[in-house]
Amino acid sequence: MSNPNGVAFYVPGALLLLAGCLKLPAVWRIPKDELLRSVCVLLFVAAGVFAVAAVPSIAAINRITGIPNAAAPVVYTILTAFSGSSLVLVIHWSSGPAQAEQAARWSRRCHWATLAVITAVIGLFALGDAPAERLVDLDTYYANTPYIREMIVLYLVAHTTAAVTMTVLCTRWARVVQGPLRAGLVLILIGYVLSLVYDALKFTAVGARWTGHDLDRLSWPVAPPIAALSALLIGIGFVLPRLSQRFMELVGPWRRYHQLQPAWRELRVATPHSINLVGGLRTPIDVRVCQLESEIYDGILTIHPYLDPEVHALSLVEARKTARTDEDAAVIADAAAVAHAVVVWATRTADQSAVPDERSGDGPVLSSAVNAAGLVLLSQALAKSPIVRATRVAAVLESSTR
Structure with a gap:
């Protein structure tokens, strides 16, 4: 490859290997999760691509086996396995429970096709004759050698077929999904487009040899860095949605706790006798959020x-004059009513001679406070809406003139 010491290959390979190892405990806990297992397999295979495709690794494989160019079928095998595992992962990824049987059937077909290509690659190499060791330019050097030529074409055809299939599948799927899943699919799509560029460069260089021309520079050093970047993007693309999901599971409660603070601060004056919010590093964030919500509902x-x-x-x-939707306007109106009511309640409570208001059944229904998501929206409106702020100020002025 174009990186003589292999660092540009070993570093991303080590990162992919680490990501795969981090997935192993989850695979052991949930052994029947086909998607999780497919992700783990892909990460290890992708790490293997980087591990065996570096120049020092190619030289080491040849030296250890004692067979000139023995690394060639090893590299082609790992690349073919990577393409097959990518297809299997997308099949499981895009299939719901209702399509589980169909997904399993297509996965088996991909496994058999991958195994057939790998077997053919090894068999063709065994039949061929490649006595001169070529660390970086085997594809072009042996482009006209019987059996070795067929081995090279077979792996390139298999790799191109998988890349085209993945490009089509990811393009279709990316059009109907959003968020981290779409971002991951876009990275995978870019990775496979780069794979097609790699294949085109290889085919061009090999084809040039067939016609008596020399375009070896396209095969090396131009093509290998493209292949490395492609594998890295594909690996990251498959991992990104899972990492995003885990990240949101960890960060989501803390984000919710922060978002609910304005509502709690607004209403805590009306709940002076409720339990104190727990604190400390040992208190689970879910407990803190639950108590915060309880405080807010008590205040309401x-x-x-x-x-x-x-x-x-x-x-x-x-609110309807500036809000994007009627739902947003309703949240702002709820927040304004709450801010006004807090001021009135505080004034009436401070005035010991005031007669308590008994209009408990006549007040507006706070539609935004009926679920957890609405409570967050109410809290944010209490903190940010100029209408709520103006209503609060007007209530304070009105109370001070009495």
């Missing part, structure tokens, strides 16, 4: 008799 129940339907209605009219 306390101020409910002071929710003013007129304030809610006027705020809803104002």
Whole structure:
């Protein structure tokens, strides 16, 4: 390859190997998860591609086996296995429970096709004669050698077929999904487009030898770095959605805890006798979020008799002028009503001579507080909406003039 000491191959290979090892405990815990197992296999095979394709590794394989160019079928085998494992992973990835049987059937076909190509590659190398060791230019040097020529063409055809198939599948799927999954598919798609560029360069260089021309520079040193980048992007693309899911599982509760803080600060004055929020590094974040939500709901129940339907209605009219949707406007109106009610409740509570308001059944229904997602939206509106801020200020001024 074009990197004589192999560092450009060994570093990404080590990272992919580490990612695969980190997946092993989950595979052991859930041995029947075909998708998880396929991801793990792909990571190890991708690491193998980087491990065997570096120049020092090619030289070492030849030296250890004592067979000139024995590394060639090894590299072609790993590349073919990588293409096959990619197809298997996409089959499991894009199939739901209803398509499990069909996915298993197509996976078996991919396994058999991959095994057939690998067997043919090894057999053709055994039949051929390649006595001169070629570390970087075997494809072009032996482009006209019987059996070795067929081995080279076979691996390139198999690799190209897999790349075209993956490009089509990923393009179709990327059009109908969003978020980290789509980002991963885009990386995989770019990786396989680069694979097709690699194949085109190889075919061109080999074809030039067949016609008596010399375009060896396309096969080496141009093509190998493209192949390395392709394998790296494909590996990252397959891992990215799983990493994003795990990241959100870890970060999501902390993000929710932070988002709920404005609502808790707004309403904590109305819940002075509720339990204190737990703290400390040993307290699970899920417990903190649960207690925070409990505090907020307690505060809403306390101020409910002071929710003013007129304030809610006027705020809803104002919010509809700037809100993107009716749902956003409703959240802002709910938040404005809560901010107003907190001020009124605090004023009435401070005035010991005031007669308690008994309008508990007449206040507006806070539609945004009926579920966890709506509670977050309510909290954010309490912190950010200028309508809510203006309503709060007006309530304070009104209370101070009484």
